[in-house]
Amino acid sequence: MNPFSMPEKASNHASDIDALFFFITDVAVGLFLLITIVSITFLWLYRRKGKAFFTSPISHNNRLEITWTIIPTILVFVVFFWGFRSYLDMQVVETDAMEIKVTGKKWFWAFDYPNGVNSVNELVVPEGKPLKFLISSEDVLHSFYIPAFRTKMDAVPNRYTVIGTRPTKQGTFDIFCAEYCGKSHSEMIGKIRVVSTTEYNKWLEESESGGNVSPVEFGAKLYVSKACATCHSVDGSANTGPTWKGIYGKKHKMADGKEVIVDENYLRESMLEPNAKVVAGYQPVMPTYQGILKEKQIDALIAYIKSLK
């Protein structure tokens, strides 16, 4: 990381904000150097030589006082207006913007695209297309932050907040949650992939149906892309949730003492109504995937879990 740079610029507002950032830096460094140089000069010139004695009666100087009030005031007003103007630009949502619903949940981001496709923690957008993010939360506060876009907006339960932006550069960039939201706040990290329009359309198709890969392979992809991987392992180790390794066909003890055989129906229910049967020894923290997982995706996930022996 170059300590004197900002992150990559990938949205239409980024350069203006960076320009202002560096303008403030110039002003601040200038003022700081001025203050430091004057201080050090005084420290040297007026260090006590010999014994303390009476010093100069100088106690004020109106002209100086006015100068050092006015000049910083002017400087900060310039900064204020610039900042305000570029902030207003950021609030504008272009008329032909594509609307994407962004939902923060403990602890992942869910994205809903206009044509019914959805994804988790991976946001794919076409380069150059104006976007409108309609942001909200299903539990506590989160904050949707894309450093490369220089944009951030809180996700508040029962309310929509909005970001208008336009990706200007292809590549993969980080999405962070910037408002503290509990245990795995720091793992509420996603990626935004800015791709060409053709690639975007291809992605839409594949994420809907898996394209032409086998159900098990599609399930393995969904395991990562729908964020099951943050809580479930496939190697036998316990995490926030139980592992998936070798569970198919086994008997599982539930928190209420009953035993359940892990079959297709149970797996299906676990995804859509996770709190209906809670596995003994685990907290009921798994979010429901009702409305997020399509039929075909549920089938693929079940096939994948069955394949983990």
Next chain:
Amino acid sequence: MTTTQALGKVASELQEERNYLNYPKGIWSWLTTVDHKRIGLMYLFSVLLFFFAGGVFALLLRFELIAPGKDIVGPDTYNQLFTLHGAIMVFLFIIPAIPAALGNFILPIMLGAKDVAFPRLNLLSFYVYVFGASFCLYSLVTGGVDTGWTFYTPYSVETNTNVISMTLGVFILGFSSIFTGMNFIVTIHRLRAPGMTWFNMPLFLWGIYATSLIQILATPVLAITLVLLILERVWGIGIFDPAMGGDPVLYQHFFWFYSHPAVYIMILPGMAIISELIATFSHKKIFGYVPIAFSSVAIALVSFIVWGHHMFTSGQSDLASMIFSFLTFLVGIPSGIKVFNWIATMYKGSLTFQAPMLYTHAFLALFTIGGLTGIYLGTLSVDVHLHDTYFVVAHFHYVMMGGTVMAFLGGLHYWWPKMFGKMYNETWATVSAALIFIGFNVTFFPQFIMGAQGMPRRYYTYIDQYQSMHALSTYGTWILGVGFLIMAGYLTVSLINGKKATKNPWLGLTLEWTTASPPPTENFLGNPRQLWGPYDYDKVLMDENGLVIFNPNAPKDDRHAKDENGSATSHKRDGKTTTMKQTV
């Protein structure tokens, strides 16, 4: 030896036997004392204890962040560590540190008073503080809190950690803060020594006055907010709960309505100390007394209407954001004015570099960086990027630790001889100050860089890209730790067998330097009068033992001449140096 000198000697020997520290004796006499100096010391002891606890939490959480993933603790413990670090440092250390600990000790002496206006209220405020602190400690030992010191809803309503006892503790601490504030305001109004007008009062008192105003006006709002939060948790009244038509963002408005002014409760007393230190150690009349005094009051007032700058990304209206941004810039200007005036004070002074002066310069450098980086955050569009990143963390540590804590340490060293009658070791103090300054910058400067690069705050783990800066920041805390350890060492040694302090080791001119070190219980033998301005270094020289020389060549100043009329120690300005024993 003249008679007055001889008398003075006898008197000072008497004082040696009896001072506020050794008379009356016994632990009970301390616990029930109404002497502001003893209460000040008890506060000092408590805040230092909490500073230590908060510091240990800081070391632990920085250690956890040395590399991504788990290093020593898991995410739940980490979340409690940063919450406790913040809550303890803010509510139990920094808010009471200067006003209640140093202020209690020094404010009445500076005024030439025997005590604060309401000595028993003062003792009550201390016990209320202890009571509140014990709730916070209870919460700590019974599982801690993981909400961050801001207690944002709805998280603070949902989490199953001990939010209620912690907020109750903070609620109670608020009363202690209000009592202290009220006491100081009345004391400054009513108990100034004869001759001390508002405009030749030491600037420390202006700063504390402004602080007290905020304490009594803003703290009740925090109290209401916390009560609502507790009710929400206990009975689910729904005021912050969206599912019941409440508004979680409302909580943020309430919280910052207190907590932004509270930032100035923390920094104004620091500025107040710096005004004293820069004048004493420049041995020079303070530059711009009136602008410094008024800027404190201006800051106090404007600080009430800038809270929304914490919420630029909360979805509040653009108009609100614009107004808050504008006012935020406005409140920055008085702070800038102060810095310029402090630096101008050194011009044509006679500077020495004992520890208090070193901390003054640490303050000037670090607070300036803290203030300048505030410009980024007040700027709407830039704040959208920087909000809730490490840039903010670095910024407020530069202001709170680089500003207030440096001033507190400066003040502690400055008044240490007065408090305990002992000197500390100047060489070790220099070493420790240097380590603290370097350690501070190594810890917090990298945080500006990773913040600008997008590293969010309150993260237990992070992506690899930020590792070098995080590691550097952690190394810095070790340097800081060593610096503070050395300080603890030489201050303890000073208490045990430090060199005996004179009345006026720094050649200051404010009233506390005219009485013995440590002072007698009633602060002064006799009734002090203010015979010169607090910074009249052009006219008056007071030596280590309180012996005063007036400058025969000083231009006559009407205001002070009037004060001196009729006083026993008034002197003729006949061109000859008049030396006399200070007996006021």
